[in-house]
Amino acid sequence: MLDAYDITVSLGRTQILHGLGFRAQAGQLSAIVGPNGSGKTTLLRAITGDVPFGGSVTLNDADTRALKPWDLAAIRGVLPQSAVLAFPFTVIEVVRLGLQKGLSAAETDISMAALERVSLAHYADRFFQELSGGEQQRVHLARVLAQVWQPVQDGVPHWLLLDEPVASLDIANQLEVMEIARGYANAGGGVVAVMHDLNLTAMFADHVAILSGGRCLAAGHPKEVMTDAILSKAYGCKLQVNTPPHTDTTFVLPHTAQRV
Amino acid sequence: MAADIASQGTSARTVSRRPADRLRRARFAHLVLGLLLICVSVISLTVGATDITLTDALGKIMRGEPLSRMERVVLLDIRLPRLAMGLCVGAALAVSGAVMQGLFRNPLADPGLVGVGAGAGLGAIGAIVLGSFLPVAFIDTFGNQLIPIAAFFGGWITTLLLYRVSTRNGRTSVATMLLAGIALAALAGALSGILVYMADDRQLRDLTFWGLGSLAGASWSKVAAAAPIILLSILAASFLGRGLNGLALGEATAAHIGHSVQRLKNGSILLVAAATGAAVAVSGGIGFIGIVVPHLLRLATGPDHRTLLINAALLGATLLVAADMIARVIIAPAELPIGIITAVLGAPVFLWILLRRRDLVDM
Numbered sequence: 001m002l003d004a005y006d007i008t009v010s011l012g013r014t015q016i017l018h019g020l021g022f023r024a025q026a027g028q029l030s031a032i033v034g035p036n037g038s039g040k041t042t043l044l045r046a047i048t049g050d051v052p053f054g055g056s057v058t059l060n061d062a063d064t065r066a067l068k069p070w071d072l073a074a075i076r077g078v079l080p081q082s083a084v085l086a087f088p089f090t091v092i093e094v095v096r097l098g099l100q101k102g103l104s105a106a107e108t109d110i111s112m113a114a115l116e117r118v119s120l121a122h123y124a125d126r127f128f129q130e131l132s133g134g135e136q137q138r139v140h141l142a143r144v145l146a147q148v149w150q151p152v153q154d155g156v157p158h159w160l161l162l163d164e165p166v167a168s169l170d171i172a173n174q175l176e177v178m179e180i181a182r183g184y185a186n187a188g189g190g191v192v193a194v195m196h197d198l199n200l201t202a203m204f205a206d207h208v209a210i211l212s213g214g215r216c217l218a219a220g221h222p223k224e225v226m227t228d229a230i231l232s233k234a235y236g237c238k239l240q241v242n243t244p245p246h247t248d249t250t251f252v253l254p255h256t257a258q259r260v
Numbered sequence: 261m262a263a264d265i266a267s268q269g270t271s272a273r274t275v276s277r278r279p280a281d282r283l284r285r286a287r288f289a290h291l292v293l294g295l296l297l298i299c300v301s302v303i304s305l306t307v308g309a310t311d312i313t314l315t316d317a318l319g320k321i322m323r324g325e326p327l328s329r330m331e332r333v334v335l336l337d338i339r340l341p342r343l344a345m346g347l348c349v350g351a352a353l354a355v356s357g358a359v360m361q362g363l364f365r366n367p368l369a370d371p372g373l374v375g376v377g378a379g380a381g382l383g384a385i386g387a388i389v390l391g392s393f394l395p396v397a398f399i400d401t402f403g404n405q406l407i408p409i410a411a412f413f414g415g416w417i418t419t420l421l422l423y424r425v426s427t428r429n430g431r432t433s434v435a436t437m438l439l440a441g442i443a444l445a446a447l448a449g450a451l452s453g454i455l456v457y458m459a460d461d462r463q464l465r466d467l468t469f470w471g472l473g474s475l476a477g478a479s480w481s482k483v484a485a486a487a488p489i490i491l492l493s494i495l496a497a498s499f500l501g502r503g504l505n506g507l508a509l510g511e512a513t514a515a516h517i518g519h520s521v522q523r524l525k526n527g528s529i530l531l532v533a534a535a536t537g538a539a540v541a542v543s544g545g546i547g548f549i550g551i552v553v554p555h556l557l558r559l560a561t562g563p564d565h566r567t568l569l570i571n572a573a574l575l576g577a578t579l580l581v582a583a584d585m586i587a588r589v590i591i592a593p594a595e596l597p598i599g600i601i602t603a604v605l606g607a608p609v610f611l612w613i614l615l616r617r618r619d620l621v622d623m
Contacts, residue, residue: 069520084510093564147517
C-alpha cells in the first residue's frame with residue numbers, strides 16, 4: 001500500500017498542499033486528477049521525495065524518507081512530466097540507465113522487452129534526441145518499466161508513479177500507455193498516475209482522488225466520485241458525466257466554459 | 261513492418277552502430293589507448309634537445325655497459341619526470357573535464373574555461389606569496405604539498421560557487437555557467453594580481469616559472485607532490501561513472517533510479533577540484549585538454565561515463581605528452597609553451613562543438 005498522510009508542501013511562501021491524504025492499493029490503478037494548480041504534481045513529487053514535505057509517506061509500510069535511494073529505486077519507478085537527457089545516448093542505452101544495480105549492462109533482455117512493451121524496439125539504436133517528444137516520453141516509460149520490471153517480486157508489490165504519462169501522446173499511444181499501466185496493476189503492481197484526461201481516467205482507473213486548491217475534494221471509485229457536482233466544483237466549470245448505452249464506462253462532457 | 265523501417269535512411273545509418281557494440285568498443289578502446297600511451301611515452305623519452313635516445317641507453321644497459329653521467333641526467337632527471345608529470349597532468353585535465361561535463365550535464369563545461377583553473381591558480385599564487393608567513397614547522401612538513409593543497413582549495417571553492425550560481429532546481433543553465441565562469445575567473449585574476457603586486461623578487465621569480473603553463477619545470481619533487489592526488493582522483497572517478505550516467509537524466513530522475521545525488525555531486529566537485537588543483541599547481545594551467553578529449557571519445561565510443569572516464573585519462577595523458585613533445589622539438593633547441601599547442605588544437609574543436617549544437621540558442 002502507498003499511504004500519504006497529512007501532506008503539506010510549501011513552495012516559498014505559498015502553501016500548495018494543505019494536510020492532504022492519499023492512499024493507493026497495490027493491484028490497482030489510482031489516478032490523481034484536478035485542475036491546473038490544484039497540487040496534483042506536487043502531491044506526486046512529495047510521494048517521490050522530490051520536494052520537502054510535512055506529514056509522512058509510506059510505501060509497502062516503509063517510510064520513504066528512511067529508505068536508501070537504491071532500496072527505494074528497487075520498489076518504485078517514477079516517470080517525470082518532462083524528459084531531459086544530456087549527451088547523445090541511444091534509445092536502448094537510456095532504457096538501460098534504469099536497470100537495477102547488479103544487473104550487467106549485457107543483460108539487454110529486460111531493456112529490450114521494455115522497449116517492445118512500448119512498441120519502440122525498432123528504435124533501439126537510434127539516438128534518443130532524434131525522436132519526437134511523444135516517442136521520448138515512451139522511451140522514458142520503458143526505462144521506468146525496466147527499473148521495476150516485475151510487478152510483484154517475492155510477494156512485495158512494485159510501484160509505477162506516473163506524472164501525466166499520456167500528456168504528449170496521440171490517442172493510440174495514450175491507450176497503449178494506459179493499457180500498460182492497467183496491465184501492471186492487474187499483475188499485482190501498484191500504479192499511481194497524475195491525469196488530465198478525465199475520460200481515460202474513468203476508463204482505466206480503479207480509484208481516483210480529485211484535488212482542488214491543495215485539498216482532496218473526493219476519493220473513491222471513478223463511478224462514485226466522478227459526478228457532475230464534484231467535477232464541476234473541482235474544475236469550476238459546468239461538466240456533465242454520462243454513461244453511453246451498452247457500455248460500462250462513464251464519460252465526461254464539457255458543457256460550457258462558464259465558470260460556476 | 262521491420263522491412264519498412266530498415267529501408268528508411270536514418271535506420272540504415274543506425275544499424276552499423278549497435279549500442280552493445282558501443283560499450284564493447286569503448287572497452288576495447290581501453291586497450292588501444294593504453295598501447296598508444298605506452299608508444300607515445302617511449303618516443304617522448306627518446307626525443308629531446310640532446311640526441312640521446314632511449315634505444316642507445318637501453319642497448320647499453322642490455323650490454324651491461326654503464327650509462328654516461330650525461331645520459332643518466334637527461335633520461336632520469338629531465339625526461340622521465342617530465343614524462344611522468346605530462347602523463348599525470350594530461351590525465352587529470354581530461355578526467356576533471358569529463359567529470360565536470362557529466363556534473364553540469366553539458367559538453368562545454370571545462371575547469372579551464374569556467375574559472376576553476378583560475379581559482380586553483382589563485383590558490384597556488386597565494387601559497388607562493390603568502391607561504392612565507394606560515395609557521396616554519398608547517399612548511400617543513402607540508403612544504404612540497406603546499407601549492408597543490410592551496411590550488412585544490414582555490415579550485416574547490418570556485419567549483420562550489422559556480423554550481424550554486426548556475427544550477428537551479430537541478431538544471432544547469434549554460435549561459436549562466438559560462439558567464440559566472442567569466443566573473444569568477446576575473447575575480448580570481450584580480451586577487452592573483454594583488455598577490456603578485458605584494459610579492460618580493462624571489463617570489464616573483466617563482467611565480468613566473470609557475471605561470472609559464474608548461475611542463476618545462478618538471479622535477480621528481482613536483483611529480484611526488486601532484487601524482488598521488490591525481491592518481492587518487494582518477495581512481496575515485498572510476499566509481500562515479502554509473503552515477504554520472506544517471507545524472508544525464510537530470511537530478512530528480514537520477515535520484516529516482518537510485519543514485520545518492522548529493523553525494524555524487526559533492527564527490528564530483530571534490531574530484532574536479534583536486535585533479536585540477538594538482539595539475540594547475542605543477543603545470544600552471546594548460547587549456548582545452550578537458551574539452552577536446554571527452555568530446556572526441558564521446559563521438560568515437562559514446563557518452564557512457566563508466567568507460568569514458570578511464571578512456572579520458574588514457575587519451576588525455578597521451579595527448580598532453582604528445583603536445584609536449586611537439587612543443588620541445590618544433591623550434592628546438594628552444595621550446596614553445598605547451599599551452600599554445602593545446603590551444604591551437606583545442607580551440608577549433610571547441611568552436612566546432614558550438615557550431616554543431618543546434619539547441620544552444622535555447623540554453
